[in-house]
Amino acid sequence: MTPFAPYLIIALALVLIVVGKRLKDPAPVIVLPLATFIIFFCVWHIAAVAKSYPLNDAQGNFVRMVEVFPTPWSTLQGMLVPVKDGMLLRYAVASVYRVAVGFGIAAAIGIPLGLLAGWYLRTGQALNPLFQFLRPISPIAWIPIAVLWFGVKDEAAIFLIAISSFFPIVVGTMTAVRTIPLVYVRSAQNFGLEGYELFRRVVLPACLPQIITSLRLALGIAWMVIVAAEMIAVDSGLGYLIMDARNANYYDRVVGAMITIGLIGIALDWSMRRLERIDEVRWGFTKQS
Amino acid sequence: MKAEKVVVRGVEKRFERKQDELLALSAVDLSVAEGEFVCLLGPSGCGKSTLLNIIGGFETPTAGTVTIDGQAVTGPDPRRVFVFQEYGIFPWASVWDNVALGLRKLSKDEQARIIQRTIDLVGLKGFEKSFPSELSGGMRQRVAVARALAVKPDIVLMDEPLGALDSLTRMQMRSEILRIWREEKMTILFVTHDIDEALQLADRIVVMSPRPGRIAEIVEVRQEHPRVIGSPEYVRVKHRLYELLGVSHSV
Numbered sequence A: 001m002t003p004f005a006p007y008l009i010i011a012l013a014l015v016l017i018v019v020g021k022r023l024k025d026p027a028p029v030i031v032l033p034l035a036t037f038i039i040f041f042c043v044w045h046i047a048a049v050a051k052s053y054p055l056n057d058a059q060g061n062f063v064r065m066v067e068v069f070p071t072p073w074s075t076l077q078g079m080l081v082p083v084k085d086g087m088l089l090r091y092a093v094a095s096v097y098r099v100a101v102g103f104g105i106a107a108a109i110g111i112p113l114g115l116l117a118g119w120y121l122r123t124g125q126a127l128n129p130l131f132q133f134l135r136p137i138s139p140i141a142w143i144p145i146a147v148l149w150f151g152v153k154d155e156a157a158i159f160l161i162a163i164s165s166f167f168p169i170v171v172g173t174m175t176a177v178r179t180i181p182l183v184y185v186r187s188a189q190n191f192g193l194e195g196y197e198l199f200r201r202v203v204l205p206a207c208l209p210q211i212i213t214s215l216r217l218a219l220g221i222a223w224m225v226i227v228a229a230e231m232i233a234v235d236s237g238l239g240y241l242i243m244d245a246r247n248a249n250y251y252d253r254v255v256g257a258m259i260t261i262g263l264i265g266i267a268l269d270w271s272m273r274r275l276e277r278i279d280e281v282r283w284g285f286t287k288q289s
Numbered sequence B: 001m002k003a004e005k006v007v008v009r010g011v012e013k014r015f016e017r018k019q020d021e022l023l024a025l026s027a028v029d030l031s032v033a034e035g036e037f038v039c040l041l042g043p044s045g046c047g048k049s050t051l052l053n054i055i056g057g058f059e060t061p062t063a064g065t066v067t068i069d070g071q072a073v074t075g076p077d078p079r080r081v082f083v084f085q086e087y088g089i090f091p092w093a094s095v096w097d098n099v100a101l102g103l104r105k106l107s108k109d110e111q112a113r114i115i116q117r118t119i120d121l122v123g124l125k126g127f128e129k130s131f132p133s134e135l136s137g138g139m140r141q142r143v144a145v146a147r148a149l150a151v152k153p154d155i156v157l158m159d160e161p162l163g164a165l166d167s168l169t170r171m172q173m174r175s176e177i178l179r180i181w182r183e184e185k186m187t188i189l190f191v192t193h194d195i196d197e198a199l200q201l202a203d204r205i206v207v208m209s210p211r212p213g214r215i216a217e218i219v220e221v222r223q224e225h226p227r228v229i230g231s232p233e234y235v236r237v238k239h240r241l242y243e244l245l246g247v248s249h250s251v
């Protein structure tokens, strides 16, 4: 590749943006981000090349360029081995598994507890200060304790994920219940709904959009925390891959793992956004006229 | 003289505020006959909603009593249904499920029969499966009315039910409400701050004045429906209402 190629590609991408924004609707949704990504990878490439230096042999003959920081292309090549021998998949599955279990535990406890604390004033008064006290403690701060309790095992990482997603879920759910519009509660009372029926037909559906939003937020946090947790608390997973590759000076693998994390993060968020389209909750995500 | 349906005796309502108290209603006496259409008319903040909420059992008066069919009101009851100004219907449920809200104790067949009949009555046939977010403002209001009518209430309490609608839709909804009222023969208490709305709908107009909220006068409208806007009786009552509300008739 000539040194000018990336600049040329950036110019083409800019043209793509100018043209793309005028296209008919669904096209810009694909064309514009595509152009942005192309520019992103080109800038990355230019920066990585600028930082590389020539390696000469004893006679002073040029051998090759040494990259301090991998270019997109060498990142791709560096990932071939972990992809082929299945390590990347194994580690990705390990990370997703820990997040799924930890997040599941947090939701299973957090949603019911949030509903209780939101509905019963006294329960809320009793629990809320504790939540507010524990919530600002970064999940990272729990790592030593997690390792102390569970050892360098899956359970430690799962515990950290559960801790980090629990507070957004419980606080979000509690707030949702507390802010149910009075008209809904009064309508329900007017038609004689009480107890379980009031809960199932009014309280839960009224809160569901906000609960889904807090789940989405919590999953985003959990996916960030898992990387940090795996760097210390376990010996597998994408976070561990970053740490391990760094120690072996495989920076292409470090960056490759980062990209994998980003891609899985998008997929997780996308799956949560699918929930927002369900008929019963869609009203909470669109502007009412 | 028909039987007295709703009797309000010496009702007073004070709201605690940070510094002092607010006297929202003072010495309100009112009785509404069975099958009567009564409008509560008055400027913003004069206590119309508060009075309606007390009659509906959502709030308790600080003094006085409200009885319905001779029984004291102690809380909300499906026999008297409230139609809220906005968003009283559930956005998470279809039109059908919204109307079904008060019919849970009936058999499935009976529910279906009543729901369909009520939806047809308010002119929403074909929208049974729609969600409120897919309906216009006027259609949503019809859902609220349908949900109320489905339980065959003795009394319907409406708090500015047409407030959010454009003037054309309001006119249309008024005649719909009148038609339904004649067919179903229930008692209606209807809050509004629109003089023409009260004039077109009510048998009697309860004019309220603010600070403290109380009844200034009760004006009877002796005119058959459909009412001719601009007839001598209409204009006479309209003048009287303007006078009572202390606003100039000509702008």
Ligand SMILES: Nc1ncnc2c1ncn2[C@@H]1O[C@H](COP(=O)(O)OP(=O)(O)OP(=O)(O)O)[C@@H](O)[C@H]1O
Pocket: B015, B016, B022, B024, B042, B043, B044, B045, B046, B047, B048, B049, B050, B051, B193, B213
């Ligand atoms: N929950 C409350 N706490 C304190 N003050 C209240 C409360 N509800 C109503 N008020 C006060 O009581 C007075 C009457 O209120 P109300 O809502 O009954 O007025 P309204 O006649 O329905 O007015 P509008 O036409 O604007 O709806 C107002 O001054 C209001 O500030």
Ligand SMILES: [Mg+2]
Pocket: B048, B049, B050, B159
């Ligand atoms: Mg009001």
